[in-house]
Amino acid sequence: MSSLLSSPKRKLGAAVAGGLLVLVACWLLVIAPERSKATDLSSQVAIARAELLARRAAVANPSVAVTVRPADLFRLTKALPNETDMPGILLDLNRLAGSNDLAFHSVTPAPEVAGIGYTKQPLAVSLQGRFADVSRFLGELRLLVSVRGGRLDARGRLYSVSKIDLSAPEGAAKFPLVRANVLLNAYAFSAPPATPPGTSGAPTATDSSSGGTVAAGVTP
Numbered sequence: 001m002s003s004l005l006s007s008p009k010r011k012l013g014a015a016v017a018g019g020l021l022v023l024v025a026c027w028l029l030v031i032a033p034e035r036s037k038a039t040d041l042s043s044q045v046a047i048a049r050a051e052l053l054a055r056r057a058a059v060a061n062p063s064v065a066v067t068v069r070p071a072d073l074f075r076l077t078k079a080l081p082n083e084t085d086m087p088g089i090l091l092d093l094n095r096l097a098g099s100n101d102l103a104f105h106s107v108t109p110a111p112e113v114a115g116i117g118y119t120k121q122p123l124a125v126s127l128q129g130r131f132a133d134v135s136r137f138l139g140e141l142r143l144l145v146s147v148r149g150g151r152l153d154a155r156g157r158l159y160s161v162s163k164i165d166l167s168a169p170e171g172a173a174k175f176p177l178v179r180a181n182v183l184l185n186a187y188a189f190s191a192p193p194a195t196p197p198g199t200s201g202a203p204t205a206t207d208s209s210s211g212g213t214v215a216a217g218v219t220p
Helices: 001-005 008-060 071-080 087-098 133-142
Strands: 104-108 118-130 147-148 150-152 159-166 177-189
Touching: 087 104, 087 118, 087 133, 087 177, 118 133, 133 159, 133 177
Parallel strands: none
Antiparallel strands: 104 118, 118 177, 147 150, 159 177
C-alpha cells in the first residue's frame, strides 16, 4: 500500500482529488450563497428602478392624481377668505373672548401687509381676564384652522399670534386676573397681479444713446 502511495502518479492523483474537494467545498460554502445574494440584489434593483420610473411619471403629470372636492374648496375659502372683512374679524374675536369670560377692551388694526398669494392684517388686541382664560382664548384662536389626518380642518379663518404682553389689570384686581395685549394677524387670499402679455414684469434700461433715458429703478 505504501508503495502505491509513493508512486508519483498516485501522489499527483491524490493532490488533484484533494484540490477538487477544496473547490467543491468553497463553492458550497462561499460562492453559491454569494451568487444567490447577488441574484436577490439584482431583483431589488430592478424593482426600485421600476418604482423610480413610476414616480418620475407621476411628477411629470401631477394633475392626473389630483382631485379637488367641493368640500375641500369650501374649507380653504373659509380659512382664507377673498377679503379682509374687518366686521367678520371683530365678530370672531368678540365671540371667542365672550366664550372665555374675557373683557374685550379694544382692537387696533395696522396697515395690511401683502404677501405672495395672501394678505396679512395685523391687529393689536387688548383683553382682560383670568390668565387661564387668556391662554384658552389664544389656543382656540389658533385652532380655528388646523390639519387633521392630512386634511384641512377649518372652523374659521386663519389667524396667527405674533406677540403677547401680560401686565397687571386695571383697578384693584390682582393675579390671576391679567391684562393681555396681543398682536394678531388675520389672513386673506390675494391673487397675484396679472402680467400683461409680452412683458416680463421687471423694469429694463433703455439704450442711453437713443433717448438718454433710463427706466425707473435702474441705475445708469
